[in-house]
Amino acid sequence: MDKTVILHAVDELFGRELDFLVELVRHPSTRGREQSAQDFIARELGGLGYEVDRWQIDVADIAGLPGFSPVIGDYDDAVNVVGTLRSRSKRGRSLILNGHIDVVPTGPLEMWERAPFHPHIDGDWMGGRGAGDMKAGLASNLFAIEALKHLDLRPAADVFFQSVVEEECTGNGALACLQRGYRADAVLIPEPFAEKLVSSQVGVIWFQVRLKGLPTHVAYAASGANAIEAAIPLFEALHFLERRMNAQECRHHDYAGHSHALNLNIGKIEGGDWASSVPAWCVFDVRMGVFPGQSLDDMRRMIEEAIFDAASNHPFLARNRPEVVYNGFAAEGYSFKDDQSSAARAALTALDRAHSFVVGKPLEYDAITATTDARFFGLYADTPALVYGPRAEAIHGFNERVDLESVRRITQSTALFIADWCGLEEV
Amino acid sequence: MDKTVILHAVDELFGRELDFLVELVRHPSTRGREQSAQDFIARELGGLGYEVDRWQIDVADIAGLPGFSPVIGDYDDAVNVVGTLRSRSKRGRSLILNGHIDVVPTGPLEMWERAPFHPHIDGDWMGGRGAGDMKAGLASNLFAIEALKHLDLRPAADVFFQSVVEEECTGNGALACLQRGYRADAVLIPEPFAEKLVSSQVGVIWFQVRLKGLPTHVAYAASGANAIEAAIPLFEALHFLERRMNAQECRHHDYAGHSHALNLNIGKIEGGDWASSVPAWCVFDVRMGVFPGQSLDDMRRMIEEAIFDAASNHPFLARNRPEVVYNGFAAEGYSFKDDQSSAARAALTALDRAHSFVVGKPLEYDAITATTDARFFGLYADTPALVYGPRAEAIHGFNERVDLESVRRITQSTALFIADWCGLEEV
Numbered sequence: 001m002d003k004t005v006i007l008h009a010v011d012e013l014f015g016r017e018l019d020f021l022v023e024l025v026r027h028p029s030t031r032g033r034e035q036s037a038q039d040f041i042a043r044e045l046g047g048l049g050y051e052v053d054r055w056q057i058d059v060a061d062i063a064g065l066p067g068f069s070p071v072i073g074d075y076d077d078a079v080n081v082v083g084t085l086r087s088r089s090k091r092g093r094s095l096i097l098n099g100h101i102d103v104v105p106t107g108p109l110e111m112w113e114r115a116p117f118h119p120h121i122d123g124d125w126m127g128g129r130g131a132g133d134m135k136a137g138l139a140s141n142l143f144a145i146e147a148l149k150h151l152d153l154r155p156a157a158d159v160f161f162q163s164v165v166e167e168e169c170t171g172n173g174a175l176a177c178l179q180r181g182y183r184a185d186a187v188l189i190p191e192p193f194a195e196k197l198v199s200s201q202v203g204v205i206w207f208q209v210r211l212k213g214l215p216t217h218v219a220y221a222a223s224g225a226n227a228i229e230a231a232i233p234l235f236e237a238l239h240f241l242e243r244r245m246n247a248q249e250c251r252h253h254d255y256a257g258h259s260h261a262l263n264l265n266i267g268k269i270e271g272g273d274w275a276s277s278v279p280a281w282c283v284f285d286v287r288m289g290v291f292p293g294q295s296l297d298d299m300r301r302m303i304e305e306a307i308f309d310a311a312s313n314h315p316f317l318a319r320n321r322p323e324v325v326y327n328g329f330a331a332e333g334y335s336f337k338d339d340q341s342s343a344a345r346a347a348l349t350a351l352d353r354a355h356s357f358v359v360g361k362p363l364e365y366d367a368i369t370a371t372t373d374a375r376f377f378g379l380y381a382d383t384p385a386l387v388y389g390p391r392a393e394a395i396h397g398f399n400e401r402v403d404l405e406s407v408r409r410i411t412q413s414t415a416l417f418i419a420d421w422c423g424l425e426e427v
Numbered sequence: 428m429d430k431t432v433i434l435h436a437v438d439e440l441f442g443r444e445l446d447f448l449v450e451l452v453r454h455p456s457t458r459g460r461e462q463s464a465q466d467f468i469a470r471e472l473g474g475l476g477y478e479v480d481r482w483q484i485d486v487a488d489i490a491g492l493p494g495f496s497p498v499i500g501d502y503d504d505a506v507n508v509v510g511t512l513r514s515r516s517k518r519g520r521s522l523i524l525n526g527h528i529d530v531v532p533t534g535p536l537e538m539w540e541r542a543p544f545h546p547h548i549d550g551d552w553m554g555g556r557g558a559g560d561m562k563a564g565l566a567s568n569l570f571a572i573e574a575l576k577h578l579d580l581r582p583a584a585d586v587f588f589q590s591v592v593e594e595e596c597t598g599n600g601a602l603a604c605l606q607r608g609y610r611a612d613a614v615l616i617p618e619p620f621a622e623k624l625v626s627s628q629v630g631v632i633w634f635q636v637r638l639k640g641l642p643t644h645v646a647y648a649a650s651g652a653n654a655i656e657a658a659i660p661l662f663e664a665l666h667f668l669e670r671r672m673n674a675q676e677c678r679h680h681d682y683a684g685h686s687h688a689l690n691l692n693i694g695k696i697e698g699g700d701w702a703s704s705v706p707a708w709c710v711f712d713v714r715m716g717v718f719p720g721q722s723l724d725d726m727r728r729m730i731e732e733a734i735f736d737a738a739s740n741h742p743f744l745a746r747n748r749p750e751v752v753y754n755g756f757a758a759e760g761y762s763f764k765d766d767q768s769s770a771a772r773a774a775l776t777a778l779d780r781a782h783s784f785v786v787g788k789p790l791e792y793d794a795i796t797a798t799t800d801a802r803f804f805g806l807y808a809d810t811p812a813l814v815y816g817p818r819a820e821a822i823h824g825f826n827e828r829v830d831l832e833s834v835r836r837i838t839q840s841t842a843l844f845i846a847d848w849c850g851l852e853e854v
């Protein structure tokens with residue numbers, strides 16, 4: 001099979017791919033509101049000849065599994081979609097094409113130059129919340145297969161197209177796919193890391209700190225204890241821990257040259273009820289990174305130590321211990337680079353071959369400072385998980401956008417990779 | 428008239444007074460939810476022979492008046508009640524008995540030993556949100572008159588019983604009573620300041636500071652600007668201003684011995700949307716005191732200077748100036764002590780006489796570090812306003828409570844004061 005024919009097929013369908021992406025970004029699929037986007041995906045998959053599996057995640061099914069993250073709220077609204085494209089011959093190696101449908105909140109709309117869920121194309125870029133992270137990846141996964149079908153070909157092994165929820169807060173969507181029995185010889189996740197292969201990813205812990213104060217009329221403010229201001233020394237203690245954890249001697253080898261891979265983020269805060277009352281409560285939400293191989297329990301212990309030590313030096317908190325609650329991410333780090341299995345090496349070789357053909361340069365690597373769903377496949381299902389996707393900007397920020405020529409290249413590389421990894425059979 | 432007879436009449440009705448107070452505290456009359464409490468008051472006043480005036484405040488009617496505070500939301504739910512008890516003879520001096528029906532929020536319910544709107548009596552104390560601040564005062568105003576009526580007497584001048592909203596955030600309820608034409612020769616407001624006469628009260632400014640941040644995925648936290656943490660140097664700058672304003676040389680003479688009369692309170696905060704996104708916004712609400720005679724405009728200028736100076740030293744805020752919004756209190760300070768008018772001196776003499784008879788000791792004075800509605804009468808209607816009420820604890824805090832024997836004494840002093848100030852006529 002001439003590889004350039006496959007690239008041309010991607011080109012020919014690229015208009016349809018962009019239409020699909022525009023439609024997908026139009027669905028404001030923030031956590032808990034993914035259903036309409038998942039309905040759209042399920043409909044498309046059905047129309048394209050996939051067997052469609054659409055199910056609501058049941059926390060009870062996954063709560064005991066390794067990698068599970070404690071849940072925020074219930075999962076009445078958490079729906080996964082998997083489309084299966086069965087091979088007749090099953091001669092090749094099977095593949096999971098995974099992507100997440102959930103997007104992070106937009107923040108204040110007035111800070112966007114254009115409405116975040118009205119995607120717009122401006123030159124080589126498409127703007128919109130989720131355009132990069134990671135609806136472009138879902139589009140690329142789907143149209144890599146469509147390009148092959150356009151040539152009357154299809155993978156010579158089973159391929160599973162997964163559209164999962166919960167990637168941005170727990171990863172329990174990907175975990176639920178494992179629990180439901182989906183397995184393959186490799187996984188590809190086109191997260192937007194600029195056409196580089198993610199060699200390692202950090203782990204992430206989310207936690208919430210709840211502080212009490214002693215409310216009084218502000219007339220007697222000195223006799224009260226301000227719960228909002230009590231948070232400040234705790235922020236400092238947490239940032240001190242962050243600096244310590246990023247020290248050279250603590251780093252995973254793939255991050256040896258990265259001076260600040262583990263970011264601690266005070267991401268949300270709320271406190272007090274009335275300007276003229278000394279605030280009685282304050283709650284803040286934090287995200288902290290961990291290196292691959294680092295124990296989450298150890299990190300939790302250090303977090304609590306930092307908080308309780310700082311609290312013990314505070315006149316009010318010393319007697320009113322803060323509460324630390326773990327909600328959301330309990331995600332271990334994962335290093336694809338550390339996976340020396342023959343499957344991992346083979347998947348890497350195939351992807352490198354595809355990428356090099358499209359881009360004209362060998363595949364580069366990136367040890368990223370975020371997590372992805374790859375960890376589930378790599379750590380808990382013994383399946384090499386390649387994270388490789390297009391270039392995007394301002395993910396989680398205002399005016400998020402994705403580079404469309406990059407999306408085209410990723411789609412081409414993916415199609416070549418599938419042809420190589422799975423082999424091809426005639427439709 | 429033998430004064431002890433009046434005291435006994437208060438005693439005889441004290442069970443009814445407590446029943447009234449219990450019923451009043453049962454209405455959870457936080458701002459915007461005062462209607463049921465006002466309905467109850469209006470019904471009681473009607474039953475007791477007052478002419479009842481119940482009206483919805485129209486912002487347009489008061490927005491141009493001195494003392495007006497900018498409004499939070501609309502006033503669809505802001506209802507004042509005034510009961511007028513007309514004298515036939517009109518021989519004496521007229522009187523406004525003023526109290527506010529609004530209470531501050533409870534804060535987290537689990538921090539109360541008992542439900543805040545299920546008042547309970549425990550020995551000499553009645554607990555509940557608003558029991559002290561200031562429903563006991565409303566009860567005392569009403570039953571001081573009832574005690575006289577119990578003796579077949581009533582004031583020999585018109586008396587206006589006012590139950591106003593908005594005391595805790597703007598004072599616009601009291602202002603609306605002025606605008607509606609209610610005037611008298613003196614005002615009594617039984618705010619819970621431990622049976623002392625308020626000689627001076629501070630003014631209060633509320634303001635909100637709105638900060639922007641530069642949101643990014645936390646993976647690239649260093650490239651973002653955390654709007655929550657950006658608030659910290661602003662808190663510091665505001666507290667620095669607070670210390671400066673409390674310096675000896677800045678104090679009003681009635682606060683010369685008070686090292687910290689002007690309290691700055693960071694009372695509320697909210698910011699960020701997602702633990703793993705660098706927060707794009709943060710909003711906090713502040714209350715700051717000013718001395719009597721101090722210009723609110725000057726204080727606003729100093730507040731803005733403090734905020735903008737601090738912002739100019741912050742890498743992100745320097746280019747993204749915080750917004751300062753004035754919502755709620757724009758309250759000037761007021762010193763009854765500075766009012767050397769004959770009306771003020773006469774009112775003070777009458778109250779001192781009443782208090783001394785009941786308590787056995789001369790009236791003490793207190794320069795308080797909070798504001799009350801007294802300022803409207805004193806500053807904008809040339810009417811001496813006596814703030815004199817029972818002892819309470821934890822107002823604006825958890826487990827607020829009022830000393831019932833103190834309520835009894837205040838009711839007795841009030842009845843004696845009315846008899847003296849207004850004179851008496853037979854029913």
